[in-house]
Amino acid sequence: MSNQATDTKSNIYITIVQPYDFALSLRAIRSFQPAAVQPEPRLRIAVRINDKPVAIEVSEDEVNRLKATTGPGADIEQVQAVVEWVLFAELDLKPFYRQIEGNPELAWLIQKLYGLKPSRPASLFEMAVTAITEQQISLLAAYQIRNRVVQRFGEAVEDLSVFPEPRVLAKASLDDLRVCGLSRQKSEYIRGLAGKIVAGELDLEGLKSMDTDKARETIMNIKGFGRWSADYILIRGLARPDCIPVDDLGVREVVGRYLGNGARTTAEETAARLKPFRPFRGLLAFYFLAAYRLKVPSE
DNA sequence: TACCAGGTAAAAA
């Protein structure tokens, strides 16, 4: 019996550059979501591999090794690649920490959040659509809207759903998108983005190999993606640790709190305050945001 | 109820 149960699952160990604190990083992810979401110390995601929906569960075993579990038949290397992508496995925090150590007043940040890595959506298409949904409205509202899009257009696997493919959203009607809670304008942005990908006019994966300025320019050439969205995608989806939208409300809030006089800074002030922390401005801002959301005392 | 929330493109000035 137990053999049969284990035979239907494959355990895949994940290599991740240290330091890394899985539980802490998980708490940071969840601090940006409604309270009730996945309280367990494991991460469950649904992705498409070889055009088949696959549910993946990531957890730590008894000796703190990071482990991914999937149903039978999934391509192990691709599951590894997806999990490593989502968890920023290759990101080395040490150079960032060395840079911050030059500022004793920020020692608390590294001490309290040691091993924290950001996570990212499984695909740049999902990242881009998420950026659009998060424009202007609260993250909580955006989260609900994004979920409705996934529910409506995604493919179910176990109790999860895979984020819809570009070809699905390219064909969606404006009304179908709008009933998810998207504005007409955002529905058009998303459909336009998906259409460009389907038509072969845009290769989001190609952004990975571009230098940062070229990638930013490419993103901003897509209708619906301004400076904020471009920098948001660069830091969150493309792991460019120096990128950060300085006009972002959340970033202005935490830069004012942790680097300023406590009040939200303007975009210009935000840029000036972050400037000494090149080339890790985006990573630092992420740490500030996590500290704020996790209510970590700044002492 | 009104207002704000991790913006953007298009219209108006």
Add this chain to the structure above:
DNA sequence: TTTTTACATGGT
């Protein structure tokens, strides 16, 4: 060229 406006949901 710069400023203003419409837009969607959810929490306070």
